[in-house]
Structures are given as C-alpha cells and as structure tokens.
Amino acid sequence: MALLSINPATEETIASYKDMPLKELESVLELSQSDFQEWSQLSFHLRQIPLITLAGVLRDNKEKYGKIISQEMGKPIVQAEAEVEKCAWVCEFYAEKAEEFLSPEEVETEASQSWVAYQPLGIVLGIMPWNFPFWQVFRFAVPAMMAGNSVVVKHAPNVTGSALAIEESFREAGFPENLYRTVLIAPENVPEHSSMLIEHPLVKAVTVTGSTGAGRYIAAKAGMALKKSVMELGGNDPYIVLEDANLEETIGACVLARLQNAGQSCIAAKRFIVNENIREKFEEFLVRHMTAKKMGNPLDRSTDIGPIARVDLREGLHRQVEESIKAGATLLLGGKLPEGKGYFYPPTILTNVKKGMPAYSEETFGPVASIITVEDDDEAVKIANDSEYGLGSAIFTQNISRAQEIAAKLETGNCFINSMVKSDPRLPFGGVKQSGYGRELSQFGIREFVNIKTHYIK
The missing domain is CATH 3.40.309.10 (Aldehyde Dehydrogenase; Chain A, domain 2)
Structure with a gap:
C-alpha cells in the first residue's frame, strides 16, 4: 500500500511513499512521548531557541519548499513561497509571545495565594489537509510545541512530500528528533490506523483541519476517548x-x-x-x-x-x-x-x-x-x-x-x-456551527492544548 503524490498540473506521479504499519505508528508515539517528557521541562527560553532557528530555515529554503507545494497541490509558486514566509512569521510570533500567553495568573480569593497555571498535555495529534500544506500544520504545531507538547501529524496523502519537508525543517532547526513526527497512512488504512492513533492513551488531544464530514467522524472518535479536540472545518463565507x-x-x-x-x-x-x-x-x-x-x-x-x-x-x-x-x-x-x-x-x-x-x-x-x-x-x-x-x-x-x-x-x-x-498569528481563528469549534492562533490558540490548572494555598 502506498501514498501517491500526483502533480495536478501535469497529472504525472511525482513520488510514491510507503504506508506505515501499526507497529511503526506505535513506535512513533512512544518516541514522541519520550521527547515530550524532556521538552516539557524546559524553560520558554530554551524552547524559543530552535523556534527562532526554524524561522530562518524556512526562509532559507523558501524556494525549495514553495516548489514542493506547487508541484504537489498546484498552488501558484508566488503564493506557495508566501505560505512558507507566513510560517516563519508564526514561528517568530510565538517565540516572542508564548511565555507571556502562558504565564501563571494570580487570582484574588480568600486564600493566602491562588493562581492559574498552564501546563502541557503531551502528544497532540494533528490531522491536516492539502490546501495549505505548510501553513495549516505550522499554525497548530508551533503554539502546541511552545506550550511544551509534542506533535504527531497525519497529513493528506497527496502532499506527503510537503509533510516530510516540514519534519525535515524541524530537525534541521535543532528540535529533538521525535518532538515533531509525521506518520504515513495510505487512504485505505485511514479508518483503522487513524482510529488507533486517536484512541491511543499516549495521545492527549486531537486537532483537525478539513471537511465537515471528516471533522464529525474524528470528533466522535476523540469524544468517545474523552480527548480534547479542535475542529477547523468547512466554510461558505x-x-x-x-x-x-x-x-x-x-x-x-x-x-x-x-x-x-x-x-x-x-x-x-x-x-x-x-x-x-x-x-x-x-x-x-x-x-x-x-x-x-x-x-x-x-x-x-x-x-x-x-x-x-x-x-x-x-x-x-x-x-x-x-x-x-x-x-x-x-x-x-x-x-x-x-x-x-x-x-x-x-x-x-x-x-x-x-x-x-x-x-x-x-x-x-x-x-x-x-x-x-x-x-x-x-x-x-x-x-x-x-x-x-x-x-x-x-x-x-x-x-x-x-x-x-x-x-x-x-x-x-x-x-x-x-x-x-x-x-x-495575532488574532484567534476558527468558526461556529458546522465550521467547527475551538480556536487556533493568538493567545487563545496556544491555550487550547494545555491543562488550565488551579492552585490554591490556605
């Protein structure tokens, strides 16, 4: 079973990628969990360092990544390069703002001291679409990782080259090897393998950008497993x-x-x-x-x-x-x-x-x-x-x-x-009704995948 990347402008096959068996998916989660345990203990300053580097990696490779996007899903090259540039912007934004957005907040009560803290959850599973193959990933992954989580992404099969290029960019920037991982699932295996990932005890939250039909299915799976989810779905603007x-x-x-x-x-x-x-x-x-x-x-x-x-x-x-x-x-x-x-x-x-x-x-x-x-x-x-x-x-x-x-x-x-x-990046993004729930970007987006924890001292 394979994932095919087909150039929509020429109808030619660009590449074929091998599907990951269930055992390999399980291994990816275990490795991601291991890196999460170390990453979550780092200060914001230490998390910030590779993120700033990542912005530079994206800009240095803008032409290369833009070409991959254009060939895989047909976006005009000028727009594709602008998409990569926007990803660099979101990296810089959260490098600067994450600590401010997640700093503990004192609350005045009858206690000697009471406050709210924001703590990471663990592995966040992202199920991503093909239409903005870089931006859709970066706008959830960057805040999730700056909050201390690790990220596993199941991308659309027709943009697998983009998915692997994103993973490469995180490693080149100096992030832990398994903090950001891509899993490859052939279309015929999506129901079984995606369900396994959603239901797996190491996965703590799920975010989806895609069709309303896909969102309903995944939200139901996440709900049955009592996993936090964010859904950014269709629109008829x-x-x-x-x-x-x-x-x-x-x-x-x-x-x-x-x-x-x-x-x-x-x-x-x-x-x-x-x-x-x-x-x-x-x-x-x-x-x-x-x-x-x-x-x-x-x-x-x-x-x-x-x-x-x-x-x-x-x-x-x-x-x-x-x-x-x-x-x-x-x-x-x-x-x-x-x-x-x-x-x-x-x-x-x-x-x-x-x-x-x-x-x-x-x-x-x-x-x-x-x-x-x-x-x-x-x-x-x-x-x-x-x-x-x-x-x-x-x-x-x-x-x-x-x-x-x-x-x-x-x-x-x-x-x-x-x-x-x-x-x-400065404004919350998301919808209501059948367009989904939850928010991405801004301070609201980075707080979607954290434990909002009350502390109280008498």
Missing part, C-alpha cells in the same frame, strides 16, 4: 457588498478572496451578497477582473490560478456548477472544463443564485463565485446566516458604524470589514 461600497477597492479584495489558491480555501469568498442597486455594476466589474486573471502552470511566476488539487475535486466542483445552472442560476463566466492535461477549472461566476442550489448552500472549493441579490441590510444578514457553516464573513461599505451593526448579527467566527478574510 458570505461577502456582503452594500450599495455605498467603493467598488474599485471592493472588487480587488473580492477577486483575490475568491481566486487565491484557486479558490481552495475554507475562508475563501463563496457567496457575494450584493445590494440590488449595484448588482449590474458589481457583476460587470467582477467579470472584467476575473477574466483578466491568468490560469496556467503554477511554477510560472505570472500565473494567478493553478489547477484544482485532485481530479475528483474538480469533478465535484463542476457538478455543483452544472446543477446550479439547471436550477436556474445564470452563468456569467467560465463553467466549462478546459481541454488538455491538468485538473484546471476556469474562474466562474454564477448569478441569480437562489436557495436550494449547490452554489447557495454547499461549500464550492474552487474558483466559483456565487452572486445573490438582496434589497436591504436585514435580508443580507438573513441570507448570510442561512448556512450550516459559520467560519468567515466580510462586509464592504463606506459606513463603518453600519458595517459594525451588521457584523454583530453575523453567525461566524471571523468578520472583516472592507478586507478579505485571512488568518493572522
């Missing part, structure tokens, strides 16, 4: 465009938010909820700007849009577009499978999108924009919240107080005004 929005600036943010990473992002703009007074102008601007984007070889630095990561994902995306058109949506741009090699899908715009269409209710994981027209702010909020998801949202207007009133009513974990939604 609404972007509300009010009639007074500066369209020149708004369109730039909307296009980037829909086409970055070929639209393969949980926080990509999915539903554009547009006031009817500016609908025609918004559509005209969106068609013009999306048409101007270049789709092609992800290793070409002038490419804006690479391929969809896998053929089955492209097929699913095209089904959503065709079914929405059959249900009455109007196709303004794209929507046709291109000829030739590679899993490419063109920038696509659907308007007259209504409830009941896949483009309205489902997560479209690709460069497909859905336009929904509304009469007023109340209808915009109603449609924005009419989703099983609740990850990101954005509002575009020149009236900030009006935007803040709308933002307070949106059922999402993130709301950005006059900006695309993005993750930032």
Whole structure:
C-alpha cells in the first residue's frame, strides 16, 4: 500500500511513499512521548531557541519548499513561497509571545495565594489537509510545541512530500528528533490506523483541519476517548457588498478572496451578497477582473490560478456548477472544463443564485463565485446566516458604524470589514456551527492544548 503524490498540473506521479504499519505508528508515539517528557521541562527560553532557528530555515529554503507545494497541490509558486514566509512569521510570533500567553495568573480569593497555571498535555495529534500544506500544520504545531507538547501529524496523502519537508525543517532547526513526527497512512488504512492513533492513551488531544464530514467522524472518535479536540472545518463565507461600497477597492479584495489558491480555501469568498442597486455594476466589474486573471502552470511566476488539487475535486466542483445552472442560476463566466492535461477549472461566476442550489448552500472549493441579490441590510444578514457553516464573513461599505451593526448579527467566527478574510498569528481563528469549534492562533490558540490548572494555598 502506498501514498501517491500526483502533480495536478501535469497529472504525472511525482513520488510514491510507503504506508506505515501499526507497529511503526506505535513506535512513533512512544518516541514522541519520550521527547515530550524532556521538552516539557524546559524553560520558554530554551524552547524559543530552535523556534527562532526554524524561522530562518524556512526562509532559507523558501524556494525549495514553495516548489514542493506547487508541484504537489498546484498552488501558484508566488503564493506557495508566501505560505512558507507566513510560517516563519508564526514561528517568530510565538517565540516572542508564548511565555507571556502562558504565564501563571494570580487570582484574588480568600486564600493566602491562588493562581492559574498552564501546563502541557503531551502528544497532540494533528490531522491536516492539502490546501495549505505548510501553513495549516505550522499554525497548530508551533503554539502546541511552545506550550511544551509534542506533535504527531497525519497529513493528506497527496502532499506527503510537503509533510516530510516540514519534519525535515524541524530537525534541521535543532528540535529533538521525535518532538515533531509525521506518520504515513495510505487512504485505505485511514479508518483503522487513524482510529488507533486517536484512541491511543499516549495521545492527549486531537486537532483537525478539513471537511465537515471528516471533522464529525474524528470528533466522535476523540469524544468517545474523552480527548480534547479542535475542529477547523468547512466554510461558505458570505461577502456582503452594500450599495455605498467603493467598488474599485471592493472588487480587488473580492477577486483575490475568491481566486487565491484557486479558490481552495475554507475562508475563501463563496457567496457575494450584493445590494440590488449595484448588482449590474458589481457583476460587470467582477467579470472584467476575473477574466483578466491568468490560469496556467503554477511554477510560472505570472500565473494567478493553478489547477484544482485532485481530479475528483474538480469533478465535484463542476457538478455543483452544472446543477446550479439547471436550477436556474445564470452563468456569467467560465463553467466549462478546459481541454488538455491538468485538473484546471476556469474562474466562474454564477448569478441569480437562489436557495436550494449547490452554489447557495454547499461549500464550492474552487474558483466559483456565487452572486445573490438582496434589497436591504436585514435580508443580507438573513441570507448570510442561512448556512450550516459559520467560519468567515466580510462586509464592504463606506459606513463603518453600519458595517459594525451588521457584523454583530453575523453567525461566524471571523468578520472583516472592507478586507478579505485571512488568518493572522495575532488574532484567534476558527468558526461556529458546522465550521467547527475551538480556536487556533493568538493567545487563545496556544491555550487550547494545555491543562488550565488551579492552585490554591490556605
């Protein structure tokens, strides 16, 4: 049994990797536990040293790692290198802030002294996706390790080269050899082997970034084992465009938010909820700007849009577009499978999108924009919240107080005004409803995988 890495731009196999048997997985956990016991006793200063080195390793190898990302999942090379750079940023952020975030906190009670301390749990298992193969890993692993935990990662099989490169970067930076480990599990063995890892007594917590279906399954397994879990799952992000929005600036943010990473992002703009007074102008601007984007070889630095990561994902995306058109949506741009090699899908715009269409209710994981027209702010909020998801949202207007009133009513974990939604080490990241629970990044993220312990002296 093997894990295959296939270049989605050429459909050629890059490499094949051998699946780890259960005994080897067990050995990885035992070695990780051993390194955890030593690492957890170190001061923040000593943990900080290899983390700062790791930021340098990432920057020194940005071109190499970026190429691996581009070849394995099709991200344009400029975006891939920016992803590696962002990982270096999160390393530096937690090197500077971890001790502050986890310092004991005095609490005034009738005791002589009482305080809250934050202590590491042990092995944190990360089950990670392919769409941001470096960033998704670093944004959970770095704070977890600075809190004193060790990390074991089960990555998506189509980005195994990225997974092994990440492991290599941690070792090159001087971390203990088994503090960060990658496990290789072939797709056909995922149910059995992943269950073993989740249920294993040495694993103390689980974090998942992926689809809502995968999150439900893993959360149930973790819950049965009474393991702490964090779920960062799907999204159907609404972007509300009010009639007074500066369209020149708004369109730039909307296009980037829909086409970055070929639209393969949980926080990509999915539903554009547009006031009817500016609908025609918004559509005209969106068609013009999306048409101007270049789709092609992800290793070409002038490419804006690479391929969809896998053929089955492209097929699913095209089904959503065709079914929405059959249900009455109007196709303004794209929507046709291109000829030739590679899993490419063109920038696509659907308007007259209504409830009941896949483009309205489902997560479209690709460069497909859905336009929904509304009469007023109340209808915009109603449609924005009419989703099983609740990850990101954005509002575009020149009236900030009006935007803040709308933002307070949106059922999402993130709301950005006059900006695309993005993750930032300084801010908590996560969702509600079927988009998951728990938070990554900031002080909230580093406190997810610690024992919040009360101390009381009489």
